[in-house]
Amino acid sequence: MPEPWKAVESLSYEEAYAELEQLVQRLESGQQSLEEAIRLFERGQALIRHCQALLDQAELRVRELGPSAALEDESPEEEAPL
Amino acid sequence: MALEQLDLFPRTALSVSALTQYLRTLLESDDLLQDVWVQGEISNLSRPTSGHIYFTLKDEYAALRCVIWRAQAQRLRVALQNGLAIEAHGYISLYERDGQYQLYVDALRLAGEGLLFQEFLRLKARLEAEGLFEPTRKRPIPAFPQRIGLVTSPTGAALQDMLNIIRQRYPLVEIVLAPVSVQGEEAASEVVRAIADLNQRERPSLIIVARGGGSLEDLWAFNDERVVRAIAASQAPIITGIGHETDFTLADFAADLRAPTPSAAAMLATPDGAELQHKVRQLERRLASALEARVQEEKHRLLLLRQRLERASPLRRVREDRQRLDYLSTWAAHHITSALRLRRLHLQGLQARLESLNPRAVLARGYAILQRPDGQTVQRVHQAAAGEILHAHLADGYLSTRVESLHPHPPPPPEGGTHA
Numbered sequence: 001m002p003e004p005w006k007a008v009e010s011l012s013y014e015e016a017y018a019e020l021e022q023l024v025q026r027l028e029s030g031q032q033s034l035e036e037a038i039r040l041f042e043r044g045q046a047l048i049r050h051c052q053a054l055l056d057q058a059e060l061r062v063r064e065l066g067p068s069a070a071l072e073d074e075s076p077e078e079e080a081p082l
Numbered sequence: 083m084a085l086e087q088l089d090l091f092p093r094t095a096l097s098v099s100a101l102t103q104y105l106r107t108l109l110e111s112d113d114l115l116q117d118v119w120v121q122g123e124i125s126n127l128s129r130p131t132s133g134h135i136y137f138t139l140k141d142e143y144a145a146l147r148c149v150i151w152r153a154q155a156q157r158l159r160v161a162l163q164n165g166l167a168i169e170a171h172g173y174i175s176l177y178e179r180d181g182q183y184q185l186y187v188d189a190l191r192l193a194g195e196g197l198l199f200q201e202f203l204r205l206k207a208r209l210e211a212e213g214l215f216e217p218t219r220k221r222p223i224p225a226f227p228q229r230i231g232l233v234t235s236p237t238g239a240a241l242q243d244m245l246n247i248i249r250q251r252y253p254l255v256e257i258v259l260a261p262v263s264v265q266g267e268e269a270a271s272e273v274v275r276a277i278a279d280l281n282q283r284e285r286p287s288l289i290i291v292a293r294g295g296g297s298l299e300d301l302w303a304f305n306d307e308r309v310v311r312a313i314a315a316s317q318a319p320i321i322t323g324i325g326h327e328t329d330f331t332l333a334d335f336a337a338d339l340r341a342p343t344p345s346a347a348a349m350l351a352t353p354d355g356a357e358l359q360h361k362v363r364q365l366e367r368r369l370a371s372a373l374e375a376r377v378q379e380e381k382h383r384l385l386l387l388r389q390r391l392e393r394a395s396p397l398r399r400v401r402e403d404r405q406r407l408d409y410l411s412t413w414a415a416h417h418i419t420s421a422l423r424l425r426r427l428h429l430q431g432l433q434a435r436l437e438s439l440n441p442r443a444v445l446a447r448g449y450a451i452l453q454r455p456d457g458q459t460v461q462r463v464h465q466a467a468a469g470e471i472l473h474a475h476l477a478d479g480y481l482s483t484r485v486e487s488l489h490p491h492p493p494p495p496p497e498g499g500t501h502a
Contacts, residue, residue: 013254014226017362024365027372030379037376044369051362055355058253062245064236065260065279 005043008050016054020047099178106176109183115174120146120185121193124166135162139170139185147177147184160190167193195298202305206332209307214314215335221319223339223350227287229256230351231280231318233273236261240294240323240344247345252352258284264293269303274312281317289316290351291333292323292344304331313337323347445477453480463490 008016026032027040096104109115122139129135133152138145148170150158160168171189176182209215230248234241236259248255260276263269273291280286291313293301303309304324313320313336322337323344334340341347392398437443441451452460452472460466466485473480 012226012228013358014228017226017358020362020365020369024368024372027369027376030372030376034376034380037373041369041373044365048362048366048369052359054254055359055362060245060249060253060255060257062257062259065231065258065276065284 008043008046011047011050013051013054016047016050020044020051023047098181102176102178102181105183106178109174109176112174117171117173118185119169119171119196121169122146122167124162124168125164127162127164137162137164139168147182148172148187149184150187150190154188158190160192162190169193169196192297192299198298198302202332205305205307205310206335209310209332209336214310219314220338223319223321224287225353227252227255227351229258229284229286231276231284231286231289232257232259232292233262233276233280233289234259234292234344235264238264238294240292243345244290244292244323244348247348248352251349251355252358253355255287255352258286265296265300265303270306270309273303273306274308277312277316277320286318288319288321288351290321290323290344290347291337292347293325294344295326295329301325301329301331304333307332309333310336321347321351442477445475451475463488 011019023040023044027037027044030037032040120139122141125138125140125145127135127137133155135150135155137148139148140146160166162168169191170185170187172185172187174183174185177184213219232241232244234244241259245257248257258280260280262272262276264273277289277291280289291304293304301324304322310332313322313333319338320336321339321341322331322334323341323346324331324333325343327342330340339350341350445451452466452474454460454470454472460472466472466488468485468487470485472483472485474483
């Protein structure tokens with residue numbers, strides 16, 4: 001019975017890459033039926049497209065940690081200029 | 083009394099030089115004075131073109147003349163100026179021309195640095211004994227961080243350097259900046275709080291604690307015991323990038339990974355995007371060839387099955403029978419021809435023997451056969467009569483001859499009587 005797969009788009013790069021690596025190894029071991037092998041191959045291709053898209057399109061997201069409750073309790077001080 | 087004694091036993095006066103030399107020997111034979119640290123404030127700083135440096139070190143109550151020879155002066159890392167509180171190391175000797183003792187300086191540090199360093203060593207020893215710096219405590223840095231907490235000054239160049247490097251290498255990651263002051267009174271407590279807040283609220287894959295280069299005092303917040311403990315206690319692994327290559331802070335010792343600079347910390351925190359692309363392409367090739375191999379294997383299996391099927395098929399039986407038949411008929415044909423050949427050989431033998439018996443062959447050797455005209459062969463003398471006509475058969479015909487007379491033995495007969 002084929003295991004259910006998560007939608008490729010929902011995977012982080014790390015997850016997609018790890019799954020891809022595992023999948024290639026499985027396929028290389030050649031233990032599955034041909035039909036299953038083709039299914040794995042197609043999944044692998046989707047994972048590759050996803051990984052490449054992630055790498056190509058990524059824009060670094062930078063945000064600032066908001067002030068914590070603890071911080072607000074104390075007297076906020078100006079940061080020393082460098 | 084003393085004066086009287088002087089008068090009574092006048093001693094030879096020492097020359098100024100002799101006395102000065104004596105004093106110099108005295109000073110130079112004192113262990114403390116030959117290896118001493120002196121603390122004071124710089125005044126009368128003078129840098130003549132010779133390259134040597136002269137100044138006076140003074141405090142509230144006293145002053146000390148100091149010299150730094152050019153060779154040492156060139157290696158100074160502290161910028162000297164009047165009023166600067168320093169600690170100088172060297173030996174005390176006497177400048178004979180002026181009758182001045184002075185400190186010949188070979189090392190300098192800012193006042194307080196020595197104390198700070200002592201404190202640094204004490205704290206390091208204590209935390210080390212506690213096991214805070216144990217290599218076994220170090221956690222691995224995740225290969226693919228999803229979120230990186232940055233604890234650094236929001237205005238420093240270090241932040242921009244790190245962001246540039248991360249953007250270039252691995253833009254997939256999310257950066258959460260926890261802005262802190264990295265020097266001054268508040269620095270240590272802000273760093274401690276930033277580490278705690280990041281861990282609690284963001285659960286980052288890892289945290290970078292970074293600060294650009296500075297003096298030992300500037301970096302002091304990262305030797306603060308609270309900061310060291312916060313780093314050791316952090317749930318997320320921590321990479322430090324504090325100061326320059328040569329700067330080591332206690333925070334560095336407690337970190338899971340120490341980078342020599344903030345930029346290096348950013349590199350160590352992220353995988354290289356180009357390398358990732360390469361790896362994905364490699365996997366792509368492996369994926370394709372794995373399927374290709376699978377299909378080939380399937381084809382091969384199919385081929386084998388077909389062969390087995392064919393072996394089991396009734397058609398094959400028919401073919402096999404036919405083959406046996408072919409074999410048999412070839413075998414039979416072979417046997418027949420060899421039997422024939424044998425017979426032919428026999429026949430040839432017989433023919434040769436027959437040939438040897440052929441009377442014509444005898445005639446060819448020069449003999450003749452006598453026959454009466456009726457065909458009866460004459461073998462004995464008395465079978466013929468005088469005057470009788472006999473045919474003398476030779477190889478190529480016969481001669482008709484007449485018998486003249488009969489001569490039985492003893493006279494030896496002329497052979498065959500071939501006289502015509």
